[in-house]
Amino acid sequence: MKKTIVIVDDHILIAKALQGIIDNFAAFEVMYVCENGKELIKNFENSNKIPDILLLDISMPIMDGFETVTWVTAHHPEVKVMALSMQGEEKSVIKMVSNGAKGYLLKNAHPVELENALTKLNINGFFYPDWASKIIFSSLNKTKDAEIKISDREKEFLKYTVTELNYKEIADKMFCSPRTVESYRDQLCEKLELKTRVGLAVFAIKNGFA
Amino acid sequence: MKKTIVIVDDHILIAKALQGIIDNFAAFEVMYVCENGKELIKNFENSNKIPDILLLDISMPIMDGFETVTWVTAHHPEVKVMALSMQGEEKSVIKMVSNGAKGYLLKNAHPVELENALTKLNINGFFYPDWASKIIFSSLNKTKDAEIKISDREKEFLKYTVTELNYKEIADKMFCSPRTVESYRDQLCEKLELKTRVGLAVFAIKNGFA
DNA sequence: ATAAAATATGGGGTTTTCCCCATATTTTAT
DNA sequence: ATAAAATATGGGGAAAACCCCATATTTTAT
Numbered sequence: 001m002k003k004t005i006v007i008v009d010d011h012i013l014i015a016k017a018l019q020g021i022i023d024n025f026a027a028f029e030v031m032y033v034c035e036n037g038k039e040l041i042k043n044f045e046n047s048n049k050i051p052d053i054l055l056l057d058i059s060m061p062i063m064d065g066f067e068t069v070t071w072v073t074a075h076h077p078e079v080k081v082m083a084l085s086m087q088g089e090e091k092s093v094i095k096m097v098s099n100g101a102k103g104y105l106l107k108n109a110h111p112v113e114l115e116n117a118l119t120k121l122n123i124n125g126f127f128y129p130d131w132a133s134k135i136i137f138s139s140l141n142k143t144k145d146a147e148i149k150i151s152d153r154e155k156e157f158l159k160y161t162v163t164e165l166n167y168k169e170i171a172d173k174m175f176c177s178p179r180t181v182e183s184y185r186d187q188l189c190e191k192l193e194l195k196t197r198v199g200l201a202v203f204a205i206k207n208g209f210a
Numbered sequence: 211m212k213k214t215i216v217i218v219d220d221h222i223l224i225a226k227a228l229q230g231i232i233d234n235f236a237a238f239e240v241m242y243v244c245e246n247g248k249e250l251i252k253n254f255e256n257s258n259k260i261p262d263i264l265l266l267d268i269s270m271p272i273m274d275g276f277e278t279v280t281w282v283t284a285h286h287p288e289v290k291v292m293a294l295s296m297q298g299e300e301k302s303v304i305k306m307v308s309n310g311a312k313g314y315l316l317k318n319a320h321p322v323e324l325e326n327a328l329t330k331l332n333i334n335g336f337f338y339p340d341w342a343s344k345i346i347f348s349s350l351n352k353t354k355d356a357e358i359k360i361s362d363r364e365k366e367f368l369k370y371t372v373t374e375l376n377y378k379e380i381a382d383k384m385f386c387s388p389r390t391v392e393s394y395r396d397q398l399c400e401k402l403e404l405k406t407r408v409g410l411a412v413f414a415i416k417n418g419f420a
Numbered sequence: 421a422t423a424a425a426a427t428a429t430g431g432g433g434t435t436t437t438c439c440c441c442a443t444a445t446t447t448t449a450t
Numbered sequence: 451a452t453a454a455a456a457t458a459t460g461g462g463g464a465a466a467a468c469c470c471c472a473t474a475t476t477t478t479a480t
Contacts, residue, residue, distance in 0.1 A: 011296065011317035013324060017227030020234075035318075086221065107221035108245075114223060151426075164409045166466060179429050186469075187426085196436090197467070198411045199374045205415050361456075376436060390458050396439075397456085406466090407437070 002029040003122055006043075008068060009057035009084070010035050014107075018055065018114075025115050027122070028053075037063030041071065050076060053121060056101070058085045058092055066095050073100030080121050091207075093135045103127035150188070150209075157184040158209040161200045212236075213332055216259075217243040218250050218278065219267035219294070224317075228265065228324075235325050237332070238263075247273030251281060260286060263331060266311070268295045268302055276305050283310030290331050301417070303345045313337035360398070360419075367394040368419040372411045 005028055009015040015033040022030050031051045034040045037060065043049045054072060058065035069081050082103035083096040093104055103121045105114065106129075120127040128136065150158070153174075160170040167185070171178040189195060192203055204210040215238055219225040225243040232240050241261045244250045247270065253259045264282060268275035279291050292313035293306040303314055313331045315324065316339075330337040338346065360368070363384075370380040377395070381388040399405060402413055414420040 013231075013315075013317045013319050013321060014224055014227065016321050017224065017231050020230035021223075021227050024230075105223075107223050109223050111223060111226045153427075162408065162412050164404065164406045168466090177429055179431095180427080182468080183428070185467085189468090194374065195468085196374045198372065198407055201408045201411055202372050202415065202420075205412065210412075363457075378436090387459055389460055392438085393458065395437085399438090405438080 003027060003053060003118075004029060004031045004051040005053045005055060005118070006031050006040065006049075006051040007033040007055045008035075008037065008040050008060070008065075009033070009055075010060045010062075011057070014057075021111050021114065022118075025118070028115075028118055035062075036060045037065075037068030037071065040068060044072075044076060050079060052080065053118060054079050054081045055084050056081055058083060058096065066099055069096055069101050070099045080125065082117065082121055082127065088131055088135070090135050093132055097128075097132075097136055104129065104132045150191070154184050154188055155209055157181060158188070158200065158204040161185075161197055162204050162210040212239040213263060213328075214239060214241045214261040215263045215265060215328070216241050216250065216253075216261040217265045218245075218247065218270070218275075219243070219265075220245050220270045220272075221267070224267075231321050231324065232328075235328070238325075238328055245272075246270045247275075247278030247281065250278060254282075254286060260289060262290065263328060264289050264291045265294055266291055268293060268306065276309055279306055279311050280309045290335065292327065292331055292337065298341055298345070300345050303342055307338075307342075307346055314339065314342045360401070364394050364398055365419055367391060368398070368410065368414040371395075371407055372414050372420040 005022055007015045007018055007022075007030060009018070012033070012035065015035075019030040019033060022028050031049065032043065034043065039062075040054075041063075056065050056068060060068075063071075065083060065085075069083070072079055072081055077100075080102045081100060082105055083092075083101045084105050084107060085092060086107050088104070088106055096104065103117060103126060105117050105127075109117070117127045117129075156174060157170065160173060163170075165173070167181045168178045171181045174181065185197065185200065188200055192200070194200055194203065201210070215232055217225045217228055217232075217240060219228070222243070222245065225245075229240040229243060232238050241259065242253065244253065249272075250264075251273075266275050266278060270278075273281075275293060275295075279293070282289055282291055287310075290312045291310060292315055293302075293311045294315050294317060295302060296317055298314070298316055306314065313327060313336060315327050315337070319327070327337045327339075366384060367380065370383060373380075375383070377391045378388045381391045384391065395407065395410065398410055402410070404410055404413065411420070
């Protein structure tokens, strides 16, 4: 009996193409593909449509990989989720794994690696390439960095740092005094070990706050 | 006789998966796949390895789609290049088309659309979905925007704008006077209709200069 | 319950950025 | 060939950002 797989990827061409590859594997077959997490949830309402393995793209418009893996882990923990992404960005790996992903594969892997990964995932219950394991282990050590908490108000401020508004104007938008805005800057600079607004703006963009 | 296709995409899994789809098409067959433009050029040195159609991903590490399509158009204008990308970002479309791409397809297309696109490309010599044509035509009107040229020196400066270096320090790195650095800023701000360094930094990141 | 931490605000001063003025050289285009 | 544009540099001043000081309130944690 072949193990069943569902692919979730908003790039239909890619999803279908992957399906073609997987359907040639002896031990696996694709049940169906979805464009996003929402669609997957709808399918999961039907108990006949729950697969053994979920191949999950991370960046999706409607309900992304992080949200989806969280939902699947909560509602169908028996489904093994393998994350599939372009780059192996540290934060994505940590976020996916801590939200329940059992495997992580890059899209620049070879088809044989995909088969190998699926097999390992099926037998061992998990599959992490060396580079991913490294990230996961090293993330356990530096709990300090993970402790950086950014308040809602600071997040709001970060949105404005990437604009050409000055602090006075940001204060107006945030209904507070310019001093307060400057204190957000100072606090964030301290936490993030930055010195300038440019540094904050770059941080905001690269970490999805803007 | 089937039309030959070469796929260039750094995500091997995707490239191979696409190959699987295309090889099922009656009129087309994949000759080989490459991970980047450099590899393609090496292959093109052998005249037996020049295909009818090139399926070209845009974002690649070594030699990206823009550079690659420029090279191919210059050296092998008979090869029809179809750009393949995640999103249909306006700037990417314009850049690819003005550099010689004859077609543009999103990765969230259906496999049938791919076959249709390849057929049209082969028969008509071009293929642009409606959304892409719209972008191309509207870009012809606002030639002003397209005329924005950023000099090498300004590009170098843009790299530094996203750092926490001040203009004095940037001047040291660029072996010029701080005034000169400030003139780069002023010129860029004028061209890009920006006012602050933060604006420049955001521009630099979003447009791949940093 | 009480201390610690986070939030919000202010005064005042230094540095950096922004923006006006201008000039000499080099490159590009007609 | 000559004008226009781009490059590189400078002076000086206004505005913004940075950074020290401090305080009152609220929230969080032990």
